[in-house]
Amino acid sequence: MHEVARLLERVVREGFSRWRQLTFDAKVVGSLALANWLLLFSSDTIVQVTRDGPIWRLFPGLIGPLYLFLVGAVALAYPWRDLRDRQAFTDRQRWLHLGAIVSLFVVVPMLAAMVLRATGQPWTYVHDGALMAEEAARKLLAGHNPYSVDYLDTPLFYWPMVNNPALYHFTYFPLLFLITIPPMLLTAPLGWFDERLLFLPAFIGCLWLAARLVRPSTPVRLAVVAAITLNSQFFPFVIEGRNDAFVLFFVLATLLCLQRDRRVLAGLALAAAAGLKLHAVVLVPFVAVYLLARARPRTLSEAWRTLAPTFVPFAILSALVFLPFIAWDAYGMWDDVVLYNAGASAWSYPVAGIGFSMLLHALGVIPYRTAEFPFWIFEVAAAIPVAVVTMRTLWRDPSIPQVAFGYALTLLAFLFFGRYFQTSYLGYIVAAVTPALFLAPRSRPVIVVPAPASGGVPSQAAAGEP
Structure with missing residues (x-):
């Protein structure tokens, strides 16, 4: 027994020694890839035919276990190559290896799910949110307002959820189905379309934007x-x-444009994000505070000149997205987007997720999951103090990291106390704030201050974003 303990001690010491020798990227890639490989066996599930199932079951027969083996081998090979090759494991090779990991974890399973759906039933192997976006686009192409009709005559009717309230409401903002229409028309000759044709490039774009944001x-x-x-x-x-990567793409694009001082593009990206989903609307006041805190205007006209380059494009694009549907059926849009999510509609979304609402349901405060409850009081009571505190910090330190942290924390407070707080919301918030941990500081141009007339050496002062 003593020998076994000593052997175990040597193994642990050797493991820690090897861990310390790894480069920073190898530690992150290796640990996260290994953890997620283990989760692939049972915990990482997606909607399939009639219920959720492990991702590896997308592949038939022995291909599923072989997929698991390949993912594990490629994941563990990254830190192994880092230890073995050191400098010979070049930057290009590291990017290629990480690209293989991205492909195995995300791209290949997504393509498999799309193929299975295309060769089977249109309501299988896809989330109902993607189905909703596709069918809303088809409703609009047929001349119907997506906020004024039900979806009982669509494949969403067969999606595996009993009494799915999404059959009576389109809960997302208009840009989601508006931006779906062009690729849907392009693929019409094929007789096939999948919303993930938009979401997959957006996900890859998120990775590119995050890499551009950081040091x-x-x-x-x-x-x-x-x-x-x-x-x-x-x-x-x-x-x-799910459309979280689509929203995240435009949120990260907004942050990158602000970082590069591309204010018009920042306004357009912000409007695109806010035109997709409520999650992104929370970012709007933080962008305004950031711009004002950097400029420190003393008059209203100066404040207007500070905000206009960003918020005039934002307002124009937002008006083009929202106003036609508000004019078409304002109550229908209000019922689908607001009342449905608040539990005040005839067919409301049930209490669900891992947040405050499920705690109240477990305690019996909410008798049944579709009951009305004034969650908005708790949402406002939680989100406003968080927003005030983080905006004060942003005002003192007008930097992109403070924008990202303020946005993420306020959104977390708002969603956690809402009617439903899905685990995907938490994943989105973590993804949105991840680049902020390593955001690149803005350059600080050197300003030469002339010396007094009596002589002396000119001094230098740094200017720019703190």
Whole structure:
């Protein structure tokens, strides 16, 4: 027994020694890839035919176990190559290896799910949110307002959820189905379309934007891309067709444009994000505070000149997205987007998830999951103090990391106390804030201050974002 203990001690010491020798990116990639590989066996599930199932079951017969073996081998090979090859494991090779990990964890399963859906029934192997976006686009092409009709005559009727309230409501904002229409028309000759044709490029775009946001260090960029890709509460939902990656793409684009001082593009990206989903609307006041805190205007006209380059494009694009549907059927849109989520509609979304609402249901405060309850009081009571505190910090330190942290914390407080707080919401928030941990500081141009007339050496002062 003593010998076994000594052997175990030597193994642990050797393991810690090897761990310390790993580079930063190898530690992040190796640990996250290994953890998510283990989760693939049973915990990482997506919607399939009649119920959720492990991702590896997308592949028939022995291909599923072989897929698991390949994922594990490629995941563990990254830190092994880092230890073995050191400098010979070049930056290019690291990116290629990480690309293989991204492909195995996300791209290949998503393509498999799309093929299975295309060769089977249209309501299988896809999340109902993606189905809703597709069918809303088809309703609009047929001349119907997506907020004024039900979806009983669509494949959503057969989606595996009893009494699915989504049959009577389109809960997302208009840009989701508006941006779906062009690729849907392009693929019409094929007789096939899948919303993930939009979501997969958006997910890859998120990784590119995150890498551009952070410090120009290859290990840091590799680590950030790995951290977003291997977020266990994010990538499985991307595979099944939830729209979080689509929203995140425009949120990260907004942050990158602000970082590069591309204010018009920042306004357009912000409007696109806010035109997709309520999650992104929370970012709007933080962008405004960031711009004002950097400029420190003394008059209203100066404040207007500060905000206009960003918020005039934001307002124009938002008006183009929302106003036609508000004019078409304002109450229908209000019922679908607000009352449905608040539990005040005839067919409301049931209490669900891992948040405050399920705690109240477990305690018996909410007698049944479709009961009305004033969650908005708790949402406002939680979100406003968090927003005030984080905005004060942002005002003192107007930087992109403070924008990201303020947005993430406020959104977390708001959603946690809502009617439903899904695990995918937590995954989205973590993904949104991940690049902020390593955001690149803005350059600080040197301003030469002339010396007094009596002589002396000119002094230098740094200017720019703190």
